[in-house]
Amino acid sequence: xxxxxxxxxxxxxxxxxxxxxxxxxxxxxxxxxxxxxxxxxxxxxxxxxxxxxxxxxxxxxxxxxxxxxxxxxxxxxxxxxxxxxxxxxxxxxxxxxxxxxxxxxxxxxxxxxxxxxxxxxxxxxxxxxxxxxxxxxxxxxxxxxxxxxxxxxxxxxxxxxxxxxxxxxxxxxxxxxxxxxxxxxxxxxxxxxxxxxxxxxxxxxxxxxxxxxxxxxxxxxxxxxxxxxxxxxxxxxxxxxxxxxxxxxxxxx
Amino acid sequence: xxxxxxxxxxxxxxxxxxxxxxxxxxxxxxxxxxxxxxxxxxxxxxxxxxxxxxxxxxxxxxxxxxxxxxxxxxxxxxxxxxxxxxxxxxxxxxxxxxxxxxxxxxxxxxxxxxxxxxxxxxxxxxxxxxxxxxxxxxxxxxxxxxxxxxxxxxxxxxxxxxxxxxxxxxxxxxxxxxxxxxxxxxxxxxxxxxxxxxxxxxxxxxxxxxxxxxxxxxxxxxxxxxxxxxxxxxxxxxxxxxxxxxxxxxxxxxxxxxxxxxxxxxxxxxxxxxxxxxxxxxxxxxxxxxxxxxxxxxxxxxxxxxxxxxxxxx
Numbered sequence: 001x002x003x004x005x006x007x008x009x010x011x012x013x014x015x016x017x018x019x020x021x022x023x024x025x026x027x028x029x030x031x032x033x034x035x036x037x038x039x040x041x042x043x044x045x046x047x048x049x050x051x052x053x054x055x056x057x058x059x060x061x062x063x064x065x066x067x068x069x070x071x072x073x074x075x076x077x078x079x080x081x082x083x084x085x086x087x088x089x090x091x092x093x094x095x096x097x098x099x100x101x102x103x104x105x106x107x108x109x110x111x112x113x114x115x116x117x118x119x120x121x122x123x124x125x126x127x128x129x130x131x132x133x134x135x136x137x138x139x140x141x142x143x144x145x146x147x148x149x150x151x152x153x154x155x156x157x158x159x160x161x162x163x164x165x166x167x168x169x170x171x172x173x174x175x176x177x178x179x180x181x182x183x184x185x186x187x188x189x190x191x192x193x194x195x196x197x198x199x200x201x202x203x204x205x206x207x208x209x210x211x212x213x214x215x216x217x218x219x220x221x222x223x224x225x226x227x228x229x230x231x232x233x234x235x236x237x238x239x240x241x242x243x244x245x246x247x248x249x250x251x252x253x
Numbered sequence: 254x255x256x257x258x259x260x261x262x263x264x265x266x267x268x269x270x271x272x273x274x275x276x277x278x279x280x281x282x283x284x285x286x287x288x289x290x291x292x293x294x295x296x297x298x299x300x301x302x303x304x305x306x307x308x309x310x311x312x313x314x315x316x317x318x319x320x321x322x323x324x325x326x327x328x329x330x331x332x333x334x335x336x337x338x339x340x341x342x343x344x345x346x347x348x349x350x351x352x353x354x355x356x357x358x359x360x361x362x363x364x365x366x367x368x369x370x371x372x373x374x375x376x377x378x379x380x381x382x383x384x385x386x387x388x389x390x391x392x393x394x395x396x397x398x399x400x401x402x403x404x405x406x407x408x409x410x411x412x413x414x415x416x417x418x419x420x421x422x423x424x425x426x427x428x429x430x431x432x433x434x435x436x437x438x439x440x441x442x443x444x445x446x447x448x449x450x451x452x453x454x455x456x457x458x459x460x461x462x463x464x465x466x467x468x469x470x471x472x473x474x475x476x477x478x479x480x481x482x483x484x485x486x487x488x489x490x491x492x493x494x495x496x497x498x499x500x501x502x503x504x505x506x507x508x509x510x511x512x513x514x515x516x517x518x519x520x521x522x523x524x525x526x527x528x529x530x531x532x533x534x535x536x537x538x539x540x541x542x543x544x545x546x547x548x549x550x551x552x553x554x555x556x557x558x559x560x561x562x563x564x565x566x567x
Binding site: 023026027038039042043046074094095146150152241245248 | 305308309312315316317318319320321322323324325328329331332335336338339342377427430431434435437438543546547550551552553554555556557558559560561564565
């Protein structure tokens with residue numbers, strides 16, 4: 001694998017995670033528990049879709065086959081998608097959405113912080129811009145983790161169950177492969193370092209919220225996003241998202 | 254005693270009417286007749302509910318927008334509508350009523366919202382038609398309301414109109430690009446206009462002869478133009494825009510009159526209007542159900558937030 005190919009894969013991972021997570025958040029629009037949350041969740045969805053456009057456009061350039069952001073978003077099937085598995089999980093209740101977003105935004109904040117030091121100019125610029133947005137996402141999700149964890153007995157139980165369910169997909173965040181190895185030349189951070197920082201961040205909030213760090217003693221964790229081994233949910237999400245460009249090929253909208 | 258109170262009330266009301274006549278703006282702490290307050294609460298809360306229900310038909314296409322830039326702009330537009338709802342609820346609260354109470358009235362089916370949102374969005378072109386026609390009609394209404402006598406409402410309208418103008422351009426652009434596209438795209442765009450044209454005209458409300466609240470609202474300068482005048486203004490402004498991109502309108506009576514320098518047009522189906530207003534439109538039940546479900550599913554979240562606030566902020 002050349003450096004260019006590794007960088008292409010890396011850009012897809014970032015772009016696809018933002019796109020799929022943004023898509024999930026956008027499904028809340030009009031259905032949130034509070035009007036203020038309709039606005040907040042849509043706003044965060046917009047941030048993520050914006051981030052995905054930057055990274056998919058970059059991936060298209062690196063790939064060099066003339067694919068733009070839309071060609072990559074709308075004309076790849078699930079097996080070609082590189083988003084983290086947690087991002088594609090269905091919204092569930094508001095507590096699940098918050099737990100999912102809490103774990104993912106803590107990860108993205110940690111990752112983007114490191115990427116602001118990347119020797120790759122595009123990744124660097126992307127991270128500078130996106131970090132500001134993700135810090136807000138993490139604050140919003142952490143505030144809700146506290147409210148739900150330390151709210152009512154029902155909310156505590158619900159959010160703990162969601163946290164446990166989401167936790168299964170967190171090994172997938174740190175599943176380093178050849179792509180990461182090639183980019184250890186100052187382009188991308190070491191995922192083992194990211195994991196250490198991420199764990200400190202999430203542990204502090206989970207503890208403060210009076211919740212338990214999910215047990216992983218049974219050892220069963222899901223991963224596979226680097227190879228496009230997704231859960232069944234992604235195909236349905238893409239069927240919805242890609243419907244128009246697939247049904248009317250070659251059209252402009 | 255009673256006579257004094259009445260005399261005092263009459264005097265206050267006269268002073269209030271004089272202020273209106275001089276074109277003064279009424280602010281929340283100013284004295285106002287109870288009926289003026291009630292009518293404003295009714296109108297403003299209906300407007301706020303409409304913004305909230307209005308998120309649903311367009312929200313229906315957020316996940317299926319045909320490009321990432323369209324997805325982002327539609328999401329931003331629907332988010333603007335949530336913001337308008339919030340803003341108008343706040344403006345309504347200046348009249349001494351609580352947003353929770355207004356929301357409850359709406360969920361109980363005791364408050365109206367704009368009937369246009371009871372029509373389904375069946376294709377992507379409907380997103381264009383809503384932006385161009387529905388927001389276009391809303392702009393005509395709201396530009397008039399921006400000059401209304403109640404300060405908080407008029408200021409809310411000024412701000413909202415700026416955003417609506419942007420939505421209007423976006424909607425028109427969606428349709429114009431489709432009208433330059435394939436035969437299928439053109440057909441889709443025309444079909445959307447065929448379905449949304451008459452309901453958009455109904456957005457201006459009953460004709461003047463059948464508008465029970467109009468006379469009073471115009472006297473108080475809450476409304477500055479009649480429903481029929483605004484409707485005509487919308488038609489005159491919109492028809493040439495449609496023709497410019499090759500769209501037609503589903504009205505065989507529609508034609509420009511050189512004498513009046515205005516369009517003559519056919520007849521609104523008032524039976525359909527009444528049916529939709531009274532709950533029997535194509536999507537009334539789904540729209541109400543969607544809002545009720547959101548409310549019910551969010552109940553435990555709001556309870557948690559309240560419990561948390563009680564523990565930590567008291």
